Amino acid sequence: MREALAEFFGTAILLTFGLGVVAQTVLSSNGAGSPLAIHLCWGLAVILGVYASSGVSGAHLNPAVTLALALRRGFPWSRVGPYVIAQFLGAFVGAAIVYVTYREALGAFDGGVRQVLGAQATAGIFATYPAAYLSTVGGFVDQVVGTALLVAMVFAISDERNAPPTASLAPVFVGLTVMAIGMGFGVNAGYAINPARDFGPRLFTALAGWGGGVFTAGNGWWWVPVVAPCVGAVLGGTAYDVCVRSRHPATTNRIADPVQRVERKSR
Numbered sequence: 001m002r003e004a005l006a007e008f009f010g011t012a013i014l015l016t017f018g019l020g021v022v023a024q025t026v027l028s029s030n031g032a033g034s035p036l037a038i039h040l041c042w043g044l045a046v047i048l049g050v051y052a053s054s055g056v057s058g059a060h061l062n063p064a065v066t067l068a069l070a071l072r073r074g075f076p077w078s079r080v081g082p083y084v085i086a087q088f089l090g091a092f093v094g095a096a097i098v099y100v101t102y103r104e105a106l107g108a109f110d111g112g113v114r115q116v117l118g119a120q121a122t123a124g125i126f127a128t129y130p131a132a133y134l135s136t137v138g139g140f141v142d143q144v145v146g147t148a149l150l151v152a153m154v155f156a157i158s159d160e161r162n163a164p165p166t167a168s169l170a171p172v173f174v175g176l177t178v179m180a181i182g183m184g185f186g187v188n189a190g191y192a193i194n195p196a197r198d199f200g201p202r203l204f205t206a207l208a209g210w211g212g213g214v215f216t217a218g219n220g221w222w223w224v225p226v227v228a229p230c231v232g233a234v235l236g237g238t239a240y241d242v243c244v245r246s247r248h249p250a251t252t253n254r255i256a257d258p259v260q261r262v263e264r265k266s267r
Helices: 002-027 035-057 063-072 077-101 103-110 136-157 167-185 195-210 213-243 258-266
Strands: none
Touching: 002 035, 002 077, 002 103, 002 195, 035 167, 063 077, 063 136, 063 195, 063 213, 077 103, 077 195, 136 167, 136 213, 195 213
C-alpha cells in the first residue's frame, strides 16, 4: 500500500501538470500556450512526478515501465497489479483535477457541449487521438517506437555500469527523454507512451460528459495507447540489454536498477 500510494501520487502529479498545459493551450486557442510549451511542460511533469515518488516506489508512473522492469529487472510480479491500478487511479484523479480547475474555461470554449471531434473539441485535452491521416497500424508502430525509446533510456539512465547521471539527477534525464520524444514523435498521435496516462483520463472524459465517443473516435483508437506501449516497453528494454547491458564486463555487488536499490534500503 505504501508503494502503491506513492505511485498514485506521482502519477497524479504527472497528469495534473501535463494535462494542465494542454488545457491552457487549447482553451486559450494557443494564446497562452504552444506545442513547444506542451513538450516542455510534459517533460517537467515527468521530472516532478518522479521526484515526488521515487524514494518510496521507484517512480514507475507507467504500466509499460512496470511491465518492462518485471520482465527485465526482476521487479516482483506480485507488485505489478497494485502498481498498475495505482497508476491508472492517479491518472484518473489528475484528469479530474484539471477538469475541475478548467471547468468554467471549458464552458466558455464549447458552450457546455462537450465534443470529441471538431473545431470545439476538448476531449484531446485529456487523452490522445490520432491524426486524420494515421492508420491504426501506423499508430501502433508510433506508440511502440516512442515507448521503446523511453524504456531504453530509462534502463540506460539507471544502469550504474553505463556512466549514468547521479541518482538525484536521474529524474531530470527521464523528463528530458519524454520531452525529446514529444518533440520528435508527437505529431502522429500525441505521444501517450503510457497506458495509464491515456486510459485513465479517457475514462474520466467518458464519465464527465464527453460520452462513449471517446472510445469510438479514430476507429476505436483507445486500445492502441494501452497495448502498443507495453509492446514497445518490452522491445526497448530488451534492445538495451542486448546491445549494452549484456556487454558490460562482469561486476560484483553493484545494483544497477533504482527499484532494486529501494528494495535493498527497505530491507
